[in-house]
Structures are given as C-alpha cells and as structure tokens.
Amino acid sequence: MYPPSFEYHVATSFADATQLLVDLEGAKLLAGGCSLIPLMKFRLAQPPHLVDLNRIPGARYVIEDDGVLRIGALTRESEVERSAVVLRRYPILAEVSAVIADPLVRNMGTIGGNLAHGDPANDHPAAMLALGAELLVQGREGMRTIPCAAFFLDLFETALQPDEVVVEIRIPAPAAGSGAAYVKFERQVGDFAIAGAAVNLRLADGRIRDAAISLTNAGPVPSRMAAAEDALNGSTGDPGTLEAAARLAAAGCEPWTDLRGSVTVKRQLAGVAVKRAVTAALARARGGPHA
Amino acid sequence: MHELPITVRVNGSPREAVVEPRLLLVHLLRDVFGLTGTHIGCDTTSCGACTVLVDGRPVKSCTMFAVQADDLDVMTIEGVADGERLHPLQQGFYEEHGLQCGFCTPGMILAAMPLLEEPAAVDDHAVRRAISGNLCRCTGYDNIVRAIQWGLRAASQADGPRTPPAEPQAL
Numbered sequence: 001m002y003p004p005s006f007e008y009h010v011a012t013s014f015a016d017a018t019q020l021l022v023d024l025e026g027a028k029l030l031a032g033g034c035s036l037i038p039l040m041k042f043r044l045a046q047p048p049h050l051v052d053l054n055r056i057p058g059a060r061y062v063i064e065d066d067g068v069l070r071i072g073a074l075t076r077e078s079e080v081e082r083s084a085v086v087l088r089r090y091p092i093l094a095e096v097s098a099v100i101a102d103p104l105v106r107n108m109g110t111i112g113g114n115l116a117h118g119d120p121a122n123d124h125p126a127a128m129l130a131l132g133a134e135l136l137v138q139g140r141e142g143m144r145t146i147p148c149a150a151f152f153l154d155l156f157e158t159a160l161q162p163d164e165v166v167v168e169i170r171i172p173a174p175a176a177g178s179g180a181a182y183v184k185f186e187r188q189v190g191d192f193a194i195a196g197a198a199v200n201l202r203l204a205d206g207r208i209r210d211a212a213i214s215l216t217n218a219g220p221v222p223s224r225m226a227a228a229e230d231a232l233n234g235s236t237g238d239p240g241t242l243e244a245a246a247r248l249a250a251a252g253c254e255p256w257t258d259l260r261g262s263v264t265v266k267r268q269l270a271g272v273a274v275k276r277a278v279t280a281a282l283a284r285a286r287g288g289p290h291a
Numbered sequence: 292m293h294e295l296p297i298t299v300r301v302n303g304s305p306r307e308a309v310v311e312p313r314l315l316l317v318h319l320l321r322d323v324f325g326l327t328g329t330h331i332g333c334d335t336t337s338c339g340a341c342t343v344l345v346d347g348r349p350v351k352s353c354t355m356f357a358v359q360a361d362d363l364d365v366m367t368i369e370g371v372a373d374g375e376r377l378h379p380l381q382q383g384f385y386e387e388h389g390l391q392c393g394f395c396t397p398g399m400i401l402a403a404m405p406l407l408e409e410p411a412a413v414d415d416h417a418v419r420r421a422i423s424g425n426l427c428r429c430t431g432y433d434n435i436v437r438a439i440q441w442g443l444r445a446a447s448q449a450d451g452p453r454t455p456p457a458e459p460q461a462l
Contacts, residue, residue: 001334001353005292008312008358030359037354038335040313050312054359078348102424104339104402107348108355189423190337 003040007049014059014138017051017165022140024049029165031074031113034105053165062086069171073112078103080111090171091284092180092198096127099182102190112166115151118158118221121192125152125222126214127182128169130198136168143167152221175210178202179284183277184216185269187260193217194260197249197273201232203285208232213245213278217260218253218270225249228274237282245278246271297361301326302370310357317341319357320367328368328397332426339425342398343367349402351424366404368397380404380442389438391429398425403439410443 009024011017021027027049030036039045053059059074062083069090071080080086081097100106100114100123114124115135128148135146140163151159160166174180184196196216202209211232213225228248235241250271257263294309301324308323320326320343329352332340336354343352344366371378380400383389390396402425406413418436427435 002315002318003313005311005313007292008295008356030356033354033356033359034336037315037356041334052359101336102339103421104342104349104351104424105336105354107350 001041003037004043004046006040006047009049009051010055011051011053013056014053014165014167017053017056018138018140018163020049020051021163021165024051027051029053029116031116032076032105032109034101034109035113035117035119059167064089064173067173069173071111071169071171073116073166073168074110075112077101077106077109077111077114081106089174090131090180092127092131092182092200092281093171095182096123096198099123099184099186105190111169115148115169116158116160116166118152118154118156120152120155120220120222121217123182123184123193123196123216126196126216127180127198128171129214129222129224130200130212131171131180132200132212133169133171135166136170137164138167139164145170149224152223155220175202177204177285178210179281179286181277181280181284183273183280185273192260195253195255195266195270195273197270197277199274199277199281201278201281201285203282206236208235208237208282211278213249213274215249215253215270215273218255218266220254223253225252225274227252232278237278242275242278246275249274295358295361297358299357299360299362300364302366303364308357312356312358314357316343316345316352316355316357316360316365319360320352320365323357326367326369330394330397332394332398337426338395339398339402339422340395342401342425344401344404347404349404366401368400371400378442379445380407380439382445383438383440383442384435387434387438387441389431389435391431395425395427395429399427399435399439403442406439406443407446410447413440413443415440 028047030050030052059072061072063070064085077097077100086093114122133148146159180200182198185194193216198214201211211229213228214222228245231245250267253270255266296309298307320329330340332338336351341352342349402422418439
C-alpha cells in the first residue's frame with residue numbers, strides 16, 4: 001500500500017523545521033510516523049511535503065535537573081520505558097510508554113509525536129495533564145512553553161501554531177509524599193484504550209491533596225475530572241471515597257460508542273480505571289516516589 | 292516529486308538506490324533489493340511480518356519510509372544466519388517446531404533479537420512481551436515461545452549452537 005507522493009525534507013534543527021513549515025505550503029512533520037504514515041496510506045492525509053525531524057541531533061534525552069524532568073520530543077517510547085530516572089522517580093511514565101502499541105512500534109514512536117498528534121486515544125496526553133507537564137515549542141518567533149492544560153483544544157487539534165514544533169516535554173519533579181499511576185484497559189496488545197485513567201496525588205498527614213485525574217479516550221480531549229478530584233481531596237482514600245470518585249469520573253466523561261464499546265461500557269471502565277489508578281498512586285505515595 | 296539517492300547498509304553491505312520518498316522500507320527491501328524474506332502481512336503496523344532491525348532495534352518496515360533508512364544499518368532475515376550455520380534463534384524454530392506456514396517467522400526472529408542482550412534473564416513472559424507486536428495466524432505461539440527460549444539458551448553458551456544446548460525442561 002503506497003502512500004501518496006510527497007517531497008521529503010530533512011530538518012537539521014528545530015529552528016530549521018520551523019522555517020521549512022513556514023516555507024512549504026501544507027508541510028507536515030514526520031517523527032515516529034506511527035500515526036502519520038497509516039493516515040497517508042488510507043489517504044486521510046496527503047501532505048505535499050514531509051519534514052523529517054528524526055535527524056535533528058540531540059533531540060532524544062531524558063534528564064532530570066532543577067526539579068524538572070526534561071524529555072526530548074524525539075525520544076522513543078522504548079527509551080522512556082527503560083530510562084533509569086523514569087523508572088526510579090516517574091514510574092507512571094514507564095507505565096504509560098509500556099502500554100502504547102507494541103514493542104516494535106515503541107522503537108519508532110516518539111513522546112513528542114504522541115502528544116502533538118492531539119489524539120485523545122493516545123496515552124501520554126492524560127498522563128501529562130495529570131502530572132502538570134508543559135511543552136516547550138519552537139516557532140518562527142522563538143521558543144515558548146504551553147501548559148498541557150491549554151494544549152489539547154479538540155479532536156486532533158492542539159494549541160500548536162502552523163509554524164510550531166514540540167521540542168521538549170517538561171514535568172515537575174514529584175513533591176514529597178506524592179504518587180502517580182496509569183491504568184489502561186485495552187482489547188488486545190497494540191490497541192488504543194477502551195478507557196484509561198492517569199492519577200497524580202499527594203498525601204499529607206494521611207489525607208489526599210492535589211488530586212489530579214484525567215482520562216484517555218473518554219472525550220474529544222483529555223480532561224481533568226474535577227468532581228472526582230474534589231471527592232478525593234481531604235479524604236484518606238477509603239473504599240467509599242474511591243467508589244464515589246470512580247462514579248463521578250464515569251459520569252463526568254464524554255466517551256462515544258464505537259468498536260471498542262458502548263458509552264455505558266466505557267463509562268464503567270473509566271470508573272474502574274480511576275479506582276485502580278488511585279489505589280496504585282496511593283501505594284506509591286505511601287512508599288515514597290520510589291515505590 | 293523528486294527521487295532521492297540513498298545508501299542503506301543492508302546486512303552489513305552498503306546498497307544504493309534512487310527512490311521516491313513515498314517508497315516504504317519494506318518495498319525497498321523486497322522490490323528493489325530482492326530480499327523477499329521480509330514479508331508484508333497487514334500493511335497497517337499490526338502484524339509484524341515486516342519486522343527488520345534498524346540500527347539494531349526491531350521496527351515494522353511497512354511504517355517507515357526508505358529515505359528514513361538512508362545511512363542506517365538494516366538487518367533482515369537474510370542477514371541472520373552465519374553462512375550455512377543457522378542463527379541460534381533460527382535453529383530454535385527448527386528444533387521446537389516454531390512454525391507451521393512460516394509467514395510470521397522472519398518477523399518473530401527479528402523481534403526476538405533484543406532478548407539476546409541478556410538471554411539468561413529472559414522468562415516466558417518476557418518472550419511473549421517481545422513478540423506481542425507479531426501475529427501468528429497458525430496459532431503457534433506456545434511453540435514460538437519455546438523456539439525462542441531454545442535459541443536464547445543456545446546463544447548464551449559460549450560458541451553457539453554447534454554445542455548442543457541443554458535439553459528444554461519437561462513440560
């Protein structure tokens with residue numbers, strides 16, 4: 001199955017990529033290609049130009065410094081999954097990467113592409129939202145940061161301007177007593193989520209603070225489940241509160257019926273994912289960020 | 292659209308071609324270089340029949356453009372054996388009846404290659420994880436897992452499969 005014809009351009013830097021986006025009408029960025037190439041095969045996308053980001057030097061890294069985890073946009077999912085600092089300090093990110101597609105796809109797929117594609121079925125968006133991540137982006141006017149909370153605008157629509165490219169993902173280091181976890185339900189390995197939940201919270205004096213809950217594939221954009229968060233905050237995470245949070249998240253999300261399930265099934269699974277992710281996040285919070 | 296000259300090191304030898312940017316890596320290997328051991332199953336990144344190693348990492352070559360492999364190392368199933376001597380993973384598929392029709396086998400073997408980095412640490416779960424992006428429609432996964440384990444045991448011995456590996460554990 002041949003994709004439609006296009007002109008191929010290699011970006012030598014993010015600034016170069018931005019310039020190519022400005023100069024070439026209708027150009028699209030090529031990172032891992034895991035979403036773009038299938039879209040092109042099915043003629044759902046027919047970009048006249050592709051700008052290949054994969055040869056930009058120094059765009060694949062995972063570094064924690066000054067209280068921030070910085071991940072280069074071109075870092076492969078398999079690299080996130082195996083990163084020592086991720087496994088030690090940000091286990092939720094390894095959990096997310098490990099359930100994306102399959103091991104072969106994760107050797108190509110990039111964390112930047114997973115976010116910039118703006119697909120609510122992708123797994124990183126919900127996690128990044130719960131973690132309070134920011135995206136560093138390069139445009140023709142220079143660099144700016146966009147909080148994830150302001151990044152996902154609608155289905156496949158993000159706050160990126162036509163000349164902008166994601167350079168780096170920045171995640172605040174976990175606060176003392178915090179824990180985060182991701183739970184995904186999928187029909188089989190490699191599939192998108194029927195529903196998934198990312199939870200980030202902090203325990204102070206045995207009570208939950210700063211709970212952040214966001215869902216995968218349960219609406220046009222990944223969004224925080226404020227009512228469920230409110231239910232958790234101030235509680236000890238007792239079973240009754242977990243049930244209430246799960247119920248509120250199930251009621252608050254906006255899934256649609258498709259081959260992966262009906263709205264009823266998806267709401268139910270979103271609730272269960274929230275309950276399990278809260279339980280796992282609490283265990284990590286009690287065991288410290290290394291649990 | 293402009294065709295582009297590329298050089299890909301395929302199984303250790305530089306191969307040159309002039310290609311349309313839209314040419315997929317799997318078509319470069321099969322149609323341009325004549326290496327038809329890399330198969331096309333689903334053509335939609337699902338089945339893993341087209342798995343090859345690019346710079347040592349297994350990827351699905353139906354979802355990568357040939358121009359992306361310019362100046363990179365690609366290993367296909369044709370480059371796995373050492374002359375007439377089968378690679379331990381290939382030998383494992385022979386010994387453990389790891390294939391019926393064989394269509395998925397090249398992809399299975401290349402997907403299992405990263406397990407060789409630490410063969411002693413690999414349990415069945417790790418094998419199943421490694422091939423979770425590869426489909427076998429003869430439903431032969433149990434034998435495939437045994438075949439890969441056979442190969443890993445053989446490879447972890449100093450001089451490979453010439454020395455008979457330890458007998459697999461009774462099931």
